[in-house]
Amino acid sequence: MLDALKAALPERVSTASSDLEAHSHDEGYPARTLPLAVVYAQSLDEVQKALAWARDTGTPVVPFGAGTSLEGQLLPPGPALSLDLSRMNRVLEVRPEDFMATVEPGLSREALNASLKGTGLFFPVDPGANASLGGMASTNASGTTTLRYGGMRPNVLALQVVLASGEVLELGRGVRKTSAGYDLKDLFIGAEGTLGIITRLTLKLHPLPAQVHTLRVFFEHLEAAAEAAYTLLGSGLPLARLELLDELSLRSINRYLGRDYPEQPALFVEFHSSTGEALEAESQLAVGLMREAGAVAVAAAKTQEERSAQWEARHQLYWAQVAQHPGCRFMITDTAVPISQMPALVRYAQHLLAELGLSGSILGHVGDGNFHTLVAVDEQGYPQAERYAMGLVEKALELGGTSTGEHGVGLRKKKYLAQEHGPALEWMGRLKQLFDPHGLLNPGKIV
Structure with missing residues (x-):
């Protein structure tokens, strides 16, 4: 059955046991199912050819990016094609004057930001893992900076998607706002590959903050830290990150990274401001608020090296736990x-x-x-x-x-x-049936 697929996509189809195993699971769901084959698509045309073979044979297709999903999105439903888009990883266009970039879905968020050095811009959505941007759109990912910049949905301006039929849709426009018709672009963000395959994204970029200040604030009890976070949110301060970590988290980080953080519940806080004077005043206000909320210790990270070390600790927490x-x-x-x-x-x-x-x-x-x-x-x-x-x-x-x-x-x-x-779930099922009438795209997920 795979001979026709291999003929249509020479050197792109793998049935090697290592490739099948790597595409049989994601990071967080316990089950594993080997796919029938893995296709390493490198272009829109190759995605269409893979889908054409899937239609002809009635084979389900599971899109795959960096493999960092956590809820079973990547699990094949029995014999299925794992459509790996990680080799579609180019930056297609950067338009600094318009604060946007167009990329392929397999590009990682870290690779995009590396390519933006010298422009004064960055892409802010930061889920921690170095996920692919197509995968991040497919799950409507967010993360540590969502508080200030939003998650994927407000930061995706346009998408190119391929339907199960092979038809290509251009959704959204390279503008900050539009009122032209139904917003189909946002329908595909968070759809987890059940409605179509994302093959191109146009993303909103943001200016790098002029001034950054980071705090680590420690409390005796986790509940006090949570209440303090709510206090900060009501303060009007220019918060960019507000992360809660408990004592077990800090203990794992200390052992894994060799740090000496107090092993107490903590808030990791970051402010993005316009001037140094404003940032200093805002930081002093934040420290005062945290003291009033019961903070027992406050540490500031003002240099880039200190800030990087602090957020490295937050991002490495999962692996620190695995090691422990x-x-x-x-x-x-x-x-x-x-x-x-x-x-x-x-x-x-x-x-x-x-x-x-x-x-x-x-x-x-x-x-x-x-x-x-x-x-x-x-x-x-x-x-x-x-x-x-x-x-x-x-x-x-x-x-x-x-x-x-x-x-x-x-x-x-x-x-x-x-x-x-409630009843809206039935309408989600109807949309799935409309876009994917034969149930080939990541079946069994969401609806």
């Missing part, structure tokens, strides 16, 4: 609630971990009401971790929140969508 728990599996949760309810959800998360006898690190982007728990368990303990994740999602929905703030739905969160969306 060899042989364990990780349940990585992701929920978001209205800002005012974030401290309540943090309290509930602590209570639920204790009730279920689990140890987990609570951390996340509390500035936008989104946080995660990393729970390390052995094979026998994984069902208990699943119960924790289920309980946390149900509490988030009760508080008016969402089952996933940035990881996406995939397979794990699919069961919560009816509760979250």
Whole structure:
């Protein structure tokens, strides 16, 4: 059956066991399923040829970028084609005068920012992992800088997508706003490859901040840190990052990176301001607010080296946890609630971990009401971790929140969508049927 595919795409199709294994899973979902084959597409034409073969043979297609998804988005549904777009990784155009860049989907966010050096601009969406930009759009990724710059949806101006039929759509325009017709572009952002394959993105760029100041603020209790984060949000200060880390997180970071941070609940805070004078006054105000909120220690990182070290620690936290728990599996949760309810959800998360006898690190982007728990368990303990994740999602929905703030739905969160969306879920299914009538594109995900 694969002979026709190999003939259509010479030197692009692999059935090597190492390639099949690498495309059988993502970073966070426990199951693994080997695909039928992996296609390393390098152009729009090759994507269309792969989809043509899939239509002819009725074979499902799972788009694949950097493999950093966490909710089972990349799991093949049995014999399927893994369509790897990582070799479509070019910067096609940078237009500094228009604050935009056009890229291929396999380009990573770090590679894009490296290519922007000297322009005074950067792409701000930072999920931590060096994910592909197409994958980030497919899950509507966000991260540490979302508080100031937003996630993928407001930072994607236009998309080129290929439908299951092979038809190519140009969605959106290279402008900051438009009122011309239905916004189909945003429909494909967060669709996890279930409606079409993203083959090109036009992205919004931002000026590098003139002044940056970073703080590490430590508290006796996690709840106090969460309440302090809410205080900062109401202060009007130019916050760019507001990250919560618990004592287990800091302990893992210290051991993994050789740091000497206090092993107490902390807020990692960053301000982006226009002048040094304004930044100094804003930083002093922030320190005063944190002292009033119960901070027991405050450390400033004013140089680029200090700031880089601080955010490296935050970004390396997952790998620090992996190193501290060899042989364990990780349940990585992701929920978001209205800002005012974030401290309540943090309290509930602590209570639920204790009730279920689990140890987990609570951390996340509390500035936008989104946080995660990393729970390390052995094979026998994984069902208990699943119960924790289920309980946390149900509490988030009760508080008016969402089952996933940035990881996406995939397979794990699919069961919560009816509760979250009600009758709208049926309309999502109708849209899926409209764009992909034969159910070939990443079937079984979301709807």
